[in-house]
Each structure stands twice: as structure tokens, then as C-alpha cells.
Amino acid sequence: MAYGSVTAQEISLFKSIVAPEKVSAGESVRELHSRDESFHKRCRPEVVIFPGSSKEISGILKVANEKRIPVTPWGAGTSLEGNPMPCMGGIVLDMQEMNRILEEREGDFQVVVEPGVVYKELNKKFAKKGLFFPPDPGAGATIGGMVANNASGIQTLKYGATKDYVMRLEVVLPTGEIIRVGSNAVKSSSGYDLCRLFTGSEGTLGVITQITLRLAPLPLHFTAVLVNFNSVEDATQSIYQIMCTGITPAALEFLDGNVIEAINAFKNTQLETKPTLFMEFHGSNEAGLKEELFLIEEICASNNCFLYEAGIGREERDRLWEARYATFEAMKNANRGMEIIIIDTAAPLSRYPQMVDFARKETISKGVKGYIFGHAGSGNLHMGLIKDNNDLKQAETAMEAGDAIVRRAIDLGGTATGEHGVGIGKRKFMSHEHGVSLEIMKRIKFLLDPHGIMNPGKIFF
Ligand SMILES: Cc1cc2nc3c(=O)[nH]c(=O)nc-3n(C[C@H](O)[C@H](O)[C@H](O)COP(=O)(O)OP(=O)(O)OC[C@H]3O[C@@H](n4cnc5c(N)ncnc54)[C@H](O)[C@@H]3O)c2cc1C
Structure with a gap:
């Protein structure tokens, strides 16, 4: 698709639709909107507009549609797959106002x-x-x-x-x-x-x-649990068995020893550097929660956990979640100068242990450093694969390992992306995941956006 560019004429048109100070073609604003939190190559928009109403956006889109100028909406730019990056230039619509x-x-x-x-x-x-x-x-x-x-x-x-x-x-x-x-x-x-x-x-x-x-x-009562295992297999089996009880934890997160090590270094915590589950349970009364925990402890014990800490109070629980939320920054901190390929696959729960096992073996056999974590209770596997752009062979191998893990998850009945979206990074898996129905998605896109101006280069090639 050939796109039009933003000339002085369009800039003055946009300035007549929104207040002139809400249209910026300045270097620093364009640079700020050239990348999200992923490693994808920066791409600058030609102009950034900060609209204040639907009516203003409607006016901007009419101009853009007529002139075939790409338009990319922007929230806070925290995506991990290049989703809000204006890869064909044009306009970024920053929605913060x-x-x-x-x-x-x-x-x-x-x-x-x-x-x-x-x-x-x-x-x-x-x-x-x-x-x-x-x-x-x-x-x-x-x-x-x-x-x-x-x-x-x-x-x-x-x-x-x-x-x-x-x-x-x-x-x-x-x-x-x-x-x-x-x-x-x-x-x-x-x-x-x-x-x-x-x-x-x-x-x-x-x-x-x-x-x-x-x-x-908001839940009336909650309790948090921390469990350590000696092996990843024991941890992932426990996840599956917990989910089979019919008890639904509010959160069930898995973190491998590498992730815990990175978190300890980054947050100055002293967590065991072993495969770990962080869990949280919500309920309407404490007695019910206690009964649930009894069953959870039994399952973890039967899978050889060596530490089971339940009934964690609010302060400690907040500290644990803060540590979990710091995973991405902790990985970056432990691997300065490197890129991190983020895996976001999800698989049916019964296949979760298989997916994790494949991911581990794939990285170990290829010599790629991998961090395994994620919302395990929902079958969501996150992984950070370390890619060294100064070593082309290693970078290629890391990409190959990442691709193999995603394809394996799809073959297990899962998906390339459980929550981060397709963006730029996961486009290459869409045909493998959706087959012929990808064509239907393209037709829907064409129906609503025949000139392809809305966030081009995302989801589809
Ligand atoms: C440390 C870290 C941890 C994260 N953890 C998670 C996680 O656990 N789960 C998860 O789901 N994500 C996670 N993310 C990814 C990210 O935070 C989410 O995808 C989030 O929804 C992006 O929101 P945003 O406001 O930053 O949107 P942006 O990144 O700015 O945009 C996201 C997409 O929405 C489009 N968009 C934005 N606003 C509009 C609009 N008004 N109309 C139409 N399209 C629009 C953009 O074009 C883009 O395609 C994490 C990110 C980081 C950095």
C-alpha cells in the first residue's frame, strides 16, 4: 500500500481541527512516540496529535483517510510487541488528554x-x-x-x-x-x-x-501463598493439579530459578532461587479460604515442595507482588546491553507442563539463556530469551528458539499471544495459528479500513 505523507498543508489542517499546540512535529515528541517497551526497531511518526474529543478525531481521520496517511493510536506506549509503534510513519494519535x-x-x-x-x-x-x-x-x-x-x-x-x-x-x-x-x-x-x-x-x-x-x-478476604520446588516439573504438575480441584486462585504465578535470581539482585530480596509459585486466593470468609489452602498444601506436598508458606499478611503479600511485577526490569538489569525476546504463549492447561518442558529443553539445547515465568494458572507462559546483537550467530539462535517455542504452543492447541497482542513481533505466527480464517480477518479489516490507514503493519504483514 502506498501511503501519503504529512505536509505543511496537512499540519495546518490539523491545527484547524484541534488547538495548534496539540499538534507537534518536534523531534523529542516524535522520538518519544517511536518505540514501546519492546526491542523492535524505532520508527518515528511525522506528527503527534493530542486530540480532546471524538469530534476532533473524526476530523483528523477524514483528512488522513482522504490523503492515505497512516494513523496509529497511542495509549501509554507500554506494549511489548511494537503494537503502538508507527511503523509506516504518518500520525500518532496520543490519547492521554x-x-x-x-x-x-x-x-x-x-x-x-x-x-x-x-x-x-x-x-x-x-x-x-x-x-x-x-x-x-x-x-x-x-x-x-x-x-x-x-x-x-x-x-x-x-x-x-x-x-x-x-x-x-x-x-x-x-x-x-x-x-x-x-x-x-x-x-x-x-x-x-x-x-x-x-x-x-x-x-x-x-x-x-x-x-x-x-x-x-473487591474481595472481602484474601490470603497469599509462596511455594518452592526443586524441579520445574514438580511445579508445573502442581499447577495443573491445583486447577483440576475446581478451586480458582485469584492468581497463580510461576517463576523459575533464573527469574528469582534476577529479582533478588534487582529488588534486594532473599527469595529461594528455585522454581516458585506465588498464589493468591480470594473469598467471602476466612474459614472457606482455610479449607481451600488445606487442599493446595496437600497437592504441593505430593509434588515434593520443600517450602510452603501460607497465610502471608498484606505487607509481605504486597512485597511479593511488587517483586513479581519487577520481573521485566529485573531481567533487563541482569542482561544490560542485550535484547530480550518476550514469549507470551498460552496453551490448554493439560498441555501447560508439556509447553514449559519444551521451552526449557529448547533453550538449554540451543545454549540460549531463558527466564520462565507467567500467569501459569491461565496456561500463559512468559519467557525472556536473551539475544546478543553483537553476536549474530547467538542472536539468530535465540530467535530460532523463540520461534520454535511459539510454534510448539500453537501445535499444542494454544496461541502465539495470551495477552500482549500480535503487534509487529507475532505477525509471523498468524498463518500457522489461524490458517484460512486469517483471510477472514483481513477481509474484516478491508471492510472497515479499505485504505489500510489504521495502524498499518500490525497483526498482518
Ligand atoms: C513491565 C510490563 C509488564 C506487562 N505485563 C503485562 C501483563 O501482565 N498483561 C498484559 O496484558 N500486558 C502486559 N504488558 C503490556 C502492556 O502493558 C499492555 O498491553 C497494555 O494494555 C498496553 O496499554 P498502553 O496504554 O500502554 O497502550 P499502548 O501500548 O500505547 O497501545 C497498545 C495498542 O492499543 C492501541 N490503542 C491505544 N489506545 C487506543 C485507542 N484509544 N483506540 C484504539 N486503539 C488504541 C495502540 O495502537 C496499540 O496497538 C506489560 C508491559 C510491561 C512494560
């Missing part, structure tokens, strides 16, 4: 927000009312970016992913048309589910400008 909470529908456990609201801020505000938006990617993500990536996090196991909380959306289509999809009703069988279509579309179909989210009541 559309950050108002528009309506609090507490009676319905719902809230209407603009896309630039940061989910942590939303949760801080609603904690006082005993409500929260559970998907929790850890980074400073915006609700718009979370909806567009269908993000999830450590509590998805019990509470679901972002898609499970999106009730209504307002979207500006590439033509400038403003549409509303979804319903405030808890259930609906009314036609195609367009909310789900836009959720996870990574800004490739339109710009999300309003979101109605369902909220969940």
Missing part, C-alpha cells in the same frame, strides 16, 4: 471512561466504593490501550481478561464516522458482538473514544 471519567453507574457496577484513563488511577478511585477493574497488566497502561490489546494480568485467572469487562464502546472509524457498539445489559444476544471485534483489534480498525466497563466487587 482524553482521560476523564464520564459517568459512574455504581448501581449497575459500571463506569464510562475516556480511553486515556490509567487503570491504576481508576482502581484507586473506586477502591473507596469497594469496586475494581480486575485486569491488571502491572505497567502504567491506559484503559484504551488495554481494550485495544485485550490485556490481562495476574488476576485474570479468577476475574477474566479485559474483554470480559467491556460492555459498550464508542469508536471513530477511519472514514470519520462515529459509532456506538454494545449494551449496558449484562447479557445480550442481539446480533454480531462488535464490542468483541474492536476489543483486541490493536488500533487497526478504528479509534476507541469511550468505554463502558463493568466493575467487580
Whole structure:
């Protein structure tokens, strides 16, 4: 597809749609919007616009559509697959100024927000009312970016992913048309589910400008558990058996010895450098939680755990989660000057041990340093593979190992990406994962965005 570029004429057009100071072609602003948190090669937009309303976005898209200028929406830029990077140049629409909470529908456990609201801020505000938006990617993500990536996090196991909380959306289509999809009703069988279509579309179909989210009541009681094993096999077997009990932990995270070592060095903690499970359980009373923990302990003991620490208080629990959230930074800290290939596969639970086993053997046999962690209870395997760009052979081998792990997960009935989205990095696996139905996705994209201006170069080649 041949794209138009942003000339002085378009800049002045944009300045007539939004306030002139909301249009920036300055070096530093363009540089700030040239990369997310992934290792993908930087690419600068020609201009960054900070819109304040759907109407303004509609005006910008009309111009862009007519002139075939690429448009890439931007939340907080915390993606890990190059999702918000403007790889064909053009316009970045930075949504941070559309950050108002528009309506609090507490009676319905719902809230209407603009896309630039940061989910942590939303949760801080609603904690006082005993409500929260559970998907929790850890980074400073915006609700718009979370909806567009269908993000999830450590509590998805019990509470679901972002898609499970999106009730209504307002979207500006590439033509400038403003549409509303979804319903405030808890259930609906009314036609195609367009909310789900836009959720996870990574800004490739339109710009999300309003979101109605369902909220969940905060748990009354919680307890945290830390377990250490001597082998990865024992840990992954325990994960599978715990999930088979019918008890749903709020969180069940797996971290291998390499990850713990990196965290200890980065956060100055003294955790055992052994395969570890961090778990959290939520319930309406303490007696029920105690019963659940009894069963969990039995399972871990039968799989040879050598340390089982339950009933961890709030302070220690917060410290554990802080350590878990620091994994990405801890890996970077331990491997300065290196790139980190992030694996985000997910597989059916019964295949989780197999997926992890394959990933370990693949990295060990190829001599690639790998860190294994992730939301194990949801079958989600994260891995950081260390890639040394100063050693071309090693870099190639690391990429090969990463590709083999993703393909294996797909062959096990899983997916290339459990939560980070396709972006640039996972496009190469889409045909293997979706086969002929990838063509249907392309047709949907063409229907809504015939000139391919919305976030080009993502999801598809
Ligand atoms: C340390 C770390 C840990 C992470 N852990 C997790 C995790 O546990 N789970 C998880 O899911 N993710 C995780 N992530 C990835 C990332 O935080 C999430 O994908 C998050 O949803 C991105 O939100 P953002 O606001 O930064 O969006 P961006 O990265 O800015 O954008 C994400 C995508 O959404 C599009 N977009 C943004 N706003 C809009 C809009 N209004 N309309 C249409 N499209 C839009 C962009 O074009 C892009 O394709 C992690 C990232 C880091 C750095």
C-alpha cells in the first residue's frame, strides 16, 4: 500500500481541527512516540496529535483517510510487541488528554471512561466504593490501550481478561464516522458482538473514544501463598493439579530459578532461587479460604515442595507482588546491553507442563539463556530469551528458539499471544495459528479500513 505523507498543508489542517499546540512535529515528541517497551526497531511518526474529543478525531481521520496517511493510536506506549509503534510513519494519535471519567453507574457496577484513563488511577478511585477493574497488566497502561490489546494480568485467572469487562464502546472509524457498539445489559444476544471485534483489534480498525466497563466487587478476604520446588516439573504438575480441584486462585504465578535470581539482585530480596509459585486466593470468609489452602498444601506436598508458606499478611503479600511485577526490569538489569525476546504463549492447561518442558529443553539445547515465568494458572507462559546483537550467530539462535517455542504452543492447541497482542513481533505466527480464517480477518479489516490507514503493519504483514 502506498501511503501519503504529512505536509505543511496537512499540519495546518490539523491545527484547524484541534488547538495548534496539540499538534507537534518536534523531534523529542516524535522520538518519544517511536518505540514501546519492546526491542523492535524505532520508527518515528511525522506528527503527534493530542486530540480532546471524538469530534476532533473524526476530523483528523477524514483528512488522513482522504490523503492515505497512516494513523496509529497511542495509549501509554507500554506494549511489548511494537503494537503502538508507527511503523509506516504518518500520525500518532496520543490519547492521554482524553482521560476523564464520564459517568459512574455504581448501581449497575459500571463506569464510562475516556480511553486515556490509567487503570491504576481508576482502581484507586473506586477502591473507596469497594469496586475494581480486575485486569491488571502491572505497567502504567491506559484503559484504551488495554481494550485495544485485550490485556490481562495476574488476576485474570479468577476475574477474566479485559474483554470480559467491556460492555459498550464508542469508536471513530477511519472514514470519520462515529459509532456506538454494545449494551449496558449484562447479557445480550442481539446480533454480531462488535464490542468483541474492536476489543483486541490493536488500533487497526478504528479509534476507541469511550468505554463502558463493568466493575467487580473487591474481595472481602484474601490470603497469599509462596511455594518452592526443586524441579520445574514438580511445579508445573502442581499447577495443573491445583486447577483440576475446581478451586480458582485469584492468581497463580510461576517463576523459575533464573527469574528469582534476577529479582533478588534487582529488588534486594532473599527469595529461594528455585522454581516458585506465588498464589493468591480470594473469598467471602476466612474459614472457606482455610479449607481451600488445606487442599493446595496437600497437592504441593505430593509434588515434593520443600517450602510452603501460607497465610502471608498484606505487607509481605504486597512485597511479593511488587517483586513479581519487577520481573521485566529485573531481567533487563541482569542482561544490560542485550535484547530480550518476550514469549507470551498460552496453551490448554493439560498441555501447560508439556509447553514449559519444551521451552526449557529448547533453550538449554540451543545454549540460549531463558527466564520462565507467567500467569501459569491461565496456561500463559512468559519467557525472556536473551539475544546478543553483537553476536549474530547467538542472536539468530535465540530467535530460532523463540520461534520454535511459539510454534510448539500453537501445535499444542494454544496461541502465539495470551495477552500482549500480535503487534509487529507475532505477525509471523498468524498463518500457522489461524490458517484460512486469517483471510477472514483481513477481509474484516478491508471492510472497515479499505485504505489500510489504521495502524498499518500490525497483526498482518
Ligand atoms: C513491565 C510490563 C509488564 C506487562 N505485563 C503485562 C501483563 O501482565 N498483561 C498484559 O496484558 N500486558 C502486559 N504488558 C503490556 C502492556 O502493558 C499492555 O498491553 C497494555 O494494555 C498496553 O496499554 P498502553 O496504554 O500502554 O497502550 P499502548 O501500548 O500505547 O497501545 C497498545 C495498542 O492499543 C492501541 N490503542 C491505544 N489506545 C487506543 C485507542 N484509544 N483506540 C484504539 N486503539 C488504541 C495502540 O495502537 C496499540 O496497538 C506489560 C508491559 C510491561 C512494560
